[in-house]
Amino acid sequence: DAGVIQSPRHEVTEMGQEVTLRCKPISGHDYLFWYRQTMMRGLELLIYFNNNVPIDDSGMPEDRFSAKMPNASFSTLKIQPSEPRDSAVYFCASTSWGQPQHFGDGTRLSIL
Amino acid sequence: SQQGEEDPQALSIQEGENATMNCSYKTSINNLQWYRQNSGRGLVHLILIRSNEREKHSGRLRVTLDTSKKSSSLLITASRAADTASYFCATDAAAAGNKLTFGGGTRVLVKP
Numbered sequence: 001d002a003g004v005i006q007s008p009r010h011e012v013t014e015m016g017q018e019v020t021l022r023c024k025p026i027s028g029h030d031y032l033f034w035y036r037q038t039m040m041r042g043l044e045l046l047i048y049f050n051n052n053v054p055i056d057d058s059g060m061p062e063d064r065f066s067a068k069m070p071n072a073s074f075s076t077l078k079i080q081p082s083e084p085r086d087s088a089v090y091f092c093a094s095t096s097w098g099q100p101q102h103f104g105d106g107t108r109l110s111i112l
Numbered sequence: 113s114q115q116g117e118e119d120p121q122a123l124s125i126q127e128g129e130n131a132t133m134n135c136s137y138k139t140s141i142n143n144l145q146w147y148r149q150n151s152g153r154g155l156v157h158l159i160l161i162r163s164n165e166r167e168k169h170s171g172r173l174r175v176t177l178d179t180s181k182k183s184s185s186l187l188i189t190a191s192r193a194a195d196t197a198s199y200f201c202a203t204d205a206a207a208a209g210n211k212l213t214f215g216g217g218t219r220v221l222v223k224p
Binding site for chain 2: 043102103105
């Protein structure tokens, strides 16, 4: 039974480059969440989707961040241009209404 | 600021001992959830307790909820080395739909 799948697991790139993180939610889940985890700020919700529609993007730090969900089985989080302060672990999670969230194993992003 | 705040931030115990951690929150909730995160992995859901419940058990886990004090506790009995992880509480607030707000976590080290 496949869980939430994120790719890549690790990404190292230079500042100014575009970064794209990918997520495949669990089949049948209609909610998808993107989180960022850092030592300083803990786990922060960036954006979430319901039925592929963005519902709340108030956690997206700035215009350099964008997220899309073109269909029920795929979502991307893009950072352009990337900055060193974007270094963090980014998690995707999916769920159905009233159920616990299922997390992927995250993408560890390092911006040099 | 975070809805949930865990206490203590870190805990070190011997295998076989019990581990207790607490979570306080600020606003009315639909439910409160506890998650575990092993190093380098995503969060895994442990247990959900609804606002009208006071106590819940799952295996060696016992969760209590006191809505009058806006607090919850997680007890792990007869701890094992494999219980070494970070534990997070997350609140599903009444006005926030399916959005969770996570606390800063408690790092638990179980020494063999």
